[in-house]
Amino acid sequence: MTAKKNHTSASSLLFVALLLLVSLPRPLCAGEPLVGGQYLSAAGQDIQLLVTVSSPAPSTLIVIQNLPPGTVIDAASPAFNQYDAGKGEVKWLLTHVNSGRYTVSLRLQRPVVSGGISGDIRYKDPGSGRMINLRVRP
Amino acid sequence: MDSTKPLAGGIPMVSIDGAMIRRIREEKGLTQLYVATVVGVTTDTISRWENRRYPNIKKENALKLAEALEIQLSDILDHTPPAPTAEPSLSSANKSPEQENTPPPPDDLKGSLASESIAVQSDRFRSLIAKQPVFILLGGFLLLALAGLAITWWYSENDGENQVAAFRTLPVHATPGIAFPVVIEVTNSSSKSFSLILKESLPPDCIPAQGKPQFVFQESDPPVLKWIGKITGDHAVYSYLAKLKPETKMETIHQFTGGVTVRSDDNPSIPVAGNDSLQVSPFHWADNNGDGRIDDEELLSVYETYGGIEGLLFGKKLIEEIWSAKGYRWNPETRSYEILQ
Numbered sequence: 001m002t003a004k005k006n007h008t009s010a011s012s013l014l015f016v017a018l019l020l021l022v023s024l025p026r027p028l029c030a031g032e033p034l035v036g037g038q039y040l041s042a043a044g045q046d047i048q049l050l051v052t053v054s055s056p057a058p059s060t061l062i063v064i065q066n067l068p069p070g071t072v073i074d075a076a077s078p079a080f081n082q083y084d085a086g087k088g089e090v091k092w093l094l095t096h097v098n099s100g101r102y103t104v105s106l107r108l109q110r111p112v113v114s115g116g117i118s119g120d121i122r123y124k125d126p127g128s129g130r131m132i133n134l135r136v137r138p
Numbered sequence: 139m140d141s142t143k144p145l146a147g148g149i150p151m152v153s154i155d156g157a158m159i160r161r162i163r164e165e166k167g168l169t170q171l172y173v174a175t176v177v178g179v180t181t182d183t184i185s186r187w188e189n190r191r192y193p194n195i196k197k198e199n200a201l202k203l204a205e206a207l208e209i210q211l212s213d214i215l216d217h218t219p220p221a222p223t224a225e226p227s228l229s230s231a232n233k234s235p236e237q238e239n240t241p242p243p244p245d246d247l248k249g250s251l252a253s254e255s256i257a258v259q260s261d262r263f264r265s266l267i268a269k270q271p272v273f274i275l276l277g278g279f280l281l282l283a284l285a286g287l288a289i290t291w292w293y294s295e296n297d298g299e300n301q302v303a304a305f306r307t308l309p310v311h312a313t314p315g316i317a318f319p320v321v322i323e324v325t326n327s328s329s330k331s332f333s334l335i336l337k338e339s340l341p342p343d344c345i346p347a348q349g350k351p352q353f354v355f356q357e358s359d360p361p362v363l364k365w366i367g368k369i370t371g372d373h374a375v376y377s378y379l380a381k382l383k384p385e386t387k388m389e390t391i392h393q394f395t396g397g398v399t400v401r402s403d404d405n406p407s408i409p410v411a412g413n414d415s416l417q418v419s420p421f422h423w424a425d426n427n428g429d430g431r432i433d434d435e436e437l438l439s440v441y442e443t444y445g446g447i448e449g450l451l452f453g454k455k456l457i458e459e460i461w462s463a464k465g466y467r468w469n470p471e472t473r474s475y476e477i478l479q
Contacts (some may be wrong), residue, residue, distance in 0.1 A: 060441035062434050084460045093458065095441060122434050124442045131435045 034058060035134055040112070042138030043114035049136065051121060055099040058123040062106050065090040066118045072109035091125045094107050114138055150197040153216040157188040162214070163188075164206050176206035177248040301328040302369070304336070304398045306412035307443055310426065311419035314382040315473050317347050318423040319444045319452040321377045322410055324369055324398055331370040335399045338363045338410070340380060341392035347379040350450045377447050382418055384473065392416050420468035422475060424457050432457060 034057065040048040051063060067073075067088035073080075082091035092104055119136035163173060165464045170181040170188075175382040177184070177199055193216065195203075204211040204340070258365070304324045312318040322336060338353075340346060340361045348365065353376075365376050382392070394414045397407030421428040424440045432440075437457065444452050456475065460466045465478040 056441070060438055061446050062438065081458065091462075093437070093461075095445060122438065124438045126442075130444070131438060 037136035039138045044111045045108045049104050049119050051102040053099050056126045057099045061094040062122040063092040064120040075107040077105045151194045152197045152200045153194050155216040156188045157213050160188040163191050173206045177202040304410040306410045308413040309423035311417040312423045314386045315384045317379045317381050324370045325373045332400045333368050336365040338396040343383045343386045344380045349378040388418050390418050432461040437461045
């Protein structure tokens with residue numbers, strides 16, 4: 001009976017030791033997304049895309065907003081770097097990026113319907129150096 | 139007196155007179171090598187027999203030894219009274235001549251008591267192992283962890299020269315007269331800090347423009363840039379801008395070489411790895427694939443590689459203009475890029 005108890009307590013001890021070993025803090029695994037995107041407003045005249053960046057942050061992001069071709073833009077915040085009206089593609093270049101939240105906004109001349117837009121966020125993964133393209137849908 | 143003593147395995151043993159063996163061998167002018175070859179042992183064994191380090195040997199070997207010395211076995215046996223010996227607990231049947239006979243313990247009783255004690259302890263140990271395999275596992279883990287710590291400590295205490303590496307990032311091509319950036323990253327995998335001298339030899343047709351941190355320029359052929367610094371963390375970045383002379387011919391290839399010397403000049407220089415050649419081309423250095431435009435991936439590469447270097451003027455404005463436009467082309471007349479909208 002005593003021997004059985006000893007066995008049980010020793011096994012528990014071993015289990016706890018292994019649990020501690022595997023639960024040691026470790027760096028963010030490769031492949032876990034560093035950047036996320038979410039529409040705060042995806043229909044009407046005002047389009048707002050929220051970009052969240054976690055650590056280690058890529059230094060530069062390219063944010064792309066795909067609009068219906070021929071859309072006229074009244075205002076943008078921040079100012080965009082490229083707009084191809086024929087394709088309806090707006091591009092922002094965000095440099096000196098740190099971990100945190102960034103919002104890009106557009107004021108359109110005419111409202112767009114929900115589902116008529118999409119976004120892309122492009123960056124270089126700081127670990128692998130590979131370019132990541134994150135598609136964002138409303 | 140009978141000098142033959144059987145071992146536990148039943149192998150007859152004899153006590154030999156080493157001094158007599160040496161004297162007879164030397165009188166007959168025989169070498170240890172000759173005797174060793176006839177007996178079938180090594181010269182070391184013959185030497186040990188002669189020096190009485192193995193006073194008891196197998197009778198079979200003693201007979202061969204007598205044969206080699208061309209004498210009777212009795213001539214080389216030790217006739218002095220033997221010290222009392224204990225029964226060896228292990229058979230010597232499989233032992234080599236070198237191992238075949240070590241002097242027995244002086245006291246029979248002590249020997250047998252010690253053997254019993256060892257046997258009892260061994261039984262207890264086996265019983266503990268059988269009852270508590272978990273303790274054995276934990277002990278194993280502990281030993282592995284200690285071994286890992288010892289290895290880590292050993293590596294961290296060793297000289298850091300082998301733990302320093304340098305890597306150059308250089309565009310694959312550049313246009314004459316247009317500044318391009320070069321970055322050399324020195325990495326230190328040890329926990330120590332080092333003083334270092336970084337030397338970079340530029341191609342003769344290359345003119346250095348800006349250094350971050352500032353370099354010492356040696357106007358020689360080829361031109362040499364030098365940095366004297368200290369690496370305190372896991373890496374240090376040295377960067378510079380350079381231009382190819384305007385008259386440099388298109389399509390020619392130019393070589394860069396560099397080395398890092400750590401601590402003193404007594405240590406060999408560690409060569410700078412990475413890209414070391416640059417082709418003269420009408421394409422902008424940031425247009426890596428030379429397709430006449432700077433795409434998203436090329437732009438991100440430029441910013442990831444050079445954007446973090448404070449104050450390095452690598453021509454961001456022009457790169458962003460080309461990226462925002464449909465493309466560009468080199469005008470050899472004006473020696474500038476035309477942006478295609």
